[in-house]
């Protein structure tokens with residue numbers, strides 16, 4: 387044990403009060419990411435969307451990334467493997483290049499298993515092959531996004547989906563060990579909110595004050611009607627990221643995504659619901675965070691207009707705030 391001596395010249399009180407850590411990197415007031423599920427997106431659409439959004443010359447110059455499936459189902463679906471789950475598909479090299487370039491930062495789970503659950507042994511093989519390929523190439527991913535309907539048993543734990551069991555070591559669908567081997571640190575746990583999430587010390591606004599009480603009231607109702615498993619803690623409706631501990635003793639950081647008025651489907655043709663002056667002003671006023679849930683690749687691009695006028699204006703407005711140093715736009 388050591389004895390601490392008091393500082394001879396402690397920092398004067400007026401300086402201690404003045405020096406504070408900013409909630410955002412200078413000069414930004416708030417932070418926003420667009421976290422895009424790759425459902426239905428083909429190569430042509432992916433290239434058209436990201437050429438426009440990311441290109442600093444001729445595009446918007448926004449650092450927005452996307453996701454990919456290990457295995458897709460619909461023809462043309464951007465995925466690493468063909469539907470046999472073992473042969474690299476025609477877009478595998480594009481996916482690798484996009485990861486290296488920062489245009490893809492998320493895995494939209496091992497595959498699209500809507501309507502039909504994966505066969506456990508095949509699921510394990512797909513996950514092992516992708517992990518081995520990525521390890522051999524020196525690639526890592528940090529973000530996992532749960533996908534789809536309840537048949538997607540490979541998904542990680544989610545409040546509203548008791549069948550998701552990719553993180554349960556007692557389940558035949560367990561692959562969390564391989565998820566971690568890919569480098570995954572964060573996962574979207576299928577939770578949506580339609581308000582900004584708090585900064586470190588959110589300013590006291592009516593919404594910030596009232597939100598926990600509304601959530602508490604909803605929890606009481608859920609308990610009364612016998613749905614205790616659906617309750618959300620205050621942190622689950624106010625924080626961007628929370629630690630989620632799994633039965634194998636490991637932890638990932640689970641994050642919430644934003645869907646304005648919970649209106650589905652969320653595509654690049656509905657960006658104007660969220661990227662409005664009213665929503666982004668609220669985000670800046672609360673010095674908050676927002677991870678927008680969308681599908682940038684929907685609908686498929688067939689030539690002609692990539693974005694309807696309202697959605698083009700919405701993205702241009704966001705790009706303006708980013709380039710003015712007001713909203714920090716970043717990959718997921």
Ligand SMILES: [Zn+2]
Nearest residue numbers: 423425533534
């Ligand atoms: Zn999806």
